[in-house]
Amino acid sequence: MAENHEREMQRNHFFEAHAHQWEERNYTPEKLAQVDHMVAGLGLGSGMSILDVGCGDGVLQPFLRKHSGKDARLFALDASSAMLESVSVRFPDVQTFHARAESMPLPDASIDVLICFSAFPHFSDKPAAVREFYRVLKQGGTAYVLHIDGREKLNALHDKHHEVEGDHLPCPTGMRLLFVEAGFAHTSADESAEHYYFSARK
Ligand SMILES: C[S@@+](CC[C@H](N)C(=O)[O-])C[C@H]1O[C@@H](n2cnc3c(N)ncnc32)[C@H](O)[C@@H]1O
Numbered sequence: 550m551a552e553n554h555e556r557e558m559q560r561n562h563f564f565e566a567h568a569h570q571w572e573e574r575n576y577t578p579e580k581l582a583q584v585d586h587m588v589a590g591l592g593l594g595s596g597m598s599i600l601d602v603g604c605g606d607g608v609l610q611p612f613l614r615k616h617s618g619k620d621a622r623l624f625a626l627d628a629s630s631a632m633l634e635s636v637s638v639r640f641p642d643v644q645t646f647h648a649r650a651e652s653m654p655l656p657d658a659s660i661d662v663l664i665c666f667s668a669f670p671h672f673s674d675k676p677a678a679v680r681e682f683y684r685v686l687k688q689g690g691t692a693y694v695l696h697i698d699g700r701e702k703l704n705a706l707h708d709k710h711h712e713v714e715g716d717h718l719p720c721p722t723g724m725r726l727l728f729v730e731a732g733f734a735h736t737s738a739d740e741s742a743e744h745y746y747f748s749a750r751k
Contacts, residue, residue: 603668
């Protein structure tokens, strides 16, 4: 537990330190086009409550708005205050939460769609985070774990940085087990060397 806490502090420090211009430094126009395409395929709709967990500085937000319409309610949650400051400046219509995925300050059954993009490997207590996903989703709501990199490439990249070393994305079978144990009924997974897609419906 003490080891976990120390690792979590290191990781948080890493993201706080790298928050400045995170999107500019990590997303080329080609990658942003991939993100756009990925979000377009989620079937978002008008009036939905959409929660971006591990939102960083908000790379998903313009695409969530574009594909859900002006009536959608957008929420963004992250453990890094520096990342969230950037979200608030760039997207004032988005309600932000400074919190861990493992303990989210949102009411039960309040969210239609929860998206965890490029963040799940970093959650130190993954079963607790998935239980929180289940709790905050409405009945029939969907959780997504998404990446525009393949799992092996991503895991190897994390292992190159001491602060996020070992932050691995579970294989689809492991991910399914996590979600089924939390109560999710219907899951779907697809991965390649270039992407990772997992969805689960409450
Ligand atoms: C690799 S960044 C990705 C950010 C953003 N989704 C993107 O693609 O640009 C991972 C994010 O997860 C956040 N994070 C790490 N552990 C977290 C936790 N336990 N709960 C919530 N956010 C966390 C970090 O602060 C960081 O902003």
